Amino acid sequence: MTEALDRVVDLLDLEQIEVDIFRGRSPEGERRQRVFGGQVAGQALVAAGRTVPAERPVHSLHAYFIRPGDPAVPLIYLVERVRDGRSFTTRRVSVVQHGQTIFTLSASFQRDEAGVEHAFAMPGDVPPPEAVTPTAERMEKLFGPGVREWFGGNPIDIRHIGPLTYEAERDPALRTTRSMVWLRADGELPDDPLLHVCLMTYASDMTLLDSVLLAHGLSWTDGRTKGASLDHAMWFHRPFRADRWLLYAQDSPVARGARGLARGEMYTSEGALAVSVVQEGLIRVS
Numbered sequence: 001m002t003e004a005l006d007r008v009v010d011l012l013d014l015e016q017i018e019v020d021i022f023r024g025r026s027p028e029g030e031r032r033q034r035v036f037g038g039q040v041a042g043q044a045l046v047a048a049g050r051t052v053p054a055e056r057p058v059h060s061l062h063a064y065f066i067r068p069g070d071p072a073v074p075l076i077y078l079v080e081r082v083r084d085g086r087s088f089t090t091r092r093v094s095v096v097q098h099g100q101t102i103f104t105l106s107a108s109f110q111r112d113e114a115g116v117e118h119a120f121a122m123p124g125d126v127p128p129p130e131a132v133t134p135t136a137e138r139m140e141k142l143f144g145p146g147v148r149e150w151f152g153g154n155p156i157d158i159r160h161i162g163p164l165t166y167e168a169e170r171d172p173a174l175r176t177t178r179s180m181v182w183l184r185a186d187g188e189l190p191d192d193p194l195l196h197v198c199l200m201t202y203a204s205d206m207t208l209l210d211s212v213l214l215a216h217g218l219s220w221t222d223g224r225t226k227g228a229s230l231d232h233a234m235w236f237h238r239p240f241r242a243d244r245w246l247l248y249a250q251d252s253p254v255a256r257g258a259r260g261l262a263r264g265e266m267y268t269s270e271g272a273l274a275v276s277v278v279q280e281g282l283i284r285v286s
Helices: 003-011 037-049 135-143 146-151 165-170 193-204 210-216
Strands: 015-018 021-024 058-065 075-084 088-097 100-110 156-160 178-185 225-236 246-256 259-268 273-285
Touching: 003 037, 003 193, 021 037, 037 058, 037 075, 037 088, 037 100, 037 193, 037 225, 058 193, 135 146, 135 156, 135 165, 165 210, 178 193, 178 210, 193 225, 193 259, 193 273, 210 246, 210 259, 210 273, 246 273
Parallel strands: none
Antiparallel strands: 015 021, 021 075, 058 100, 058 225, 075 088, 088 100, 156 178, 178 246, 225 273, 246 259, 259 273
8 A cells, every 4th residue: 555545544443442432533743724524434434334243334324524623632433333123234423522522423234135226327438547647746737846745645546537626716617517536545455345435435525525616616725715514425335446446426416505515426447336425515705
């Protein structure tokens, strides 16, 4: 694994301090003022998954971001065993810092069952990831070599097929409510299905709200746009590997009331729909 990916895998390896109680942390020297939403969601899913038999993979999660997390102190994950049925297992996780709940997650796990099948097809006419310039290189051209220290250390290899928010900010012709990226973990991962699911939960929060910003020519660095994830939901339809290319097709059907809704679908490179994502985010423009 690359050093950046190794650090994230280490972050997802929570410390168990009591039955159904786990402790996590943020990266050392974290430059964000609050805990990254994908990190706390991924860690919460790790905590829930470690209380469930391996033969019951997660099929859905629903989460709320309640307060900003403090990256300087540990995060305590409290798991509630809501239900253990014959087919489904339900867990609820509360994340606590400074004596207050900052995040909650409900996750459902199901034993493998046969049933009817159908799925939307992967978008057509999509260039292969090898033909798409890594986003780190595009960012370097926009902002200079100093940006690579930050973006180049990303544990997820991200490649935007369309415009970046920073480009749409400057050119109104590029504005759109749709965005597509290829992404994968930047290195080889062990054969642990829960790790792959949790790592993609971590990655799912990285680009999803871009479809809201793209529609209005906004970016997180324009000096007037502020935002935060409000809630996050994911459905896992089939097994996948986070260290293999996934196409993340995203769109924003609506924005109103200082909130923007974004949806995403992750497809394997073979065209199978693996994950669906929905998130609402706070978008405030001064």
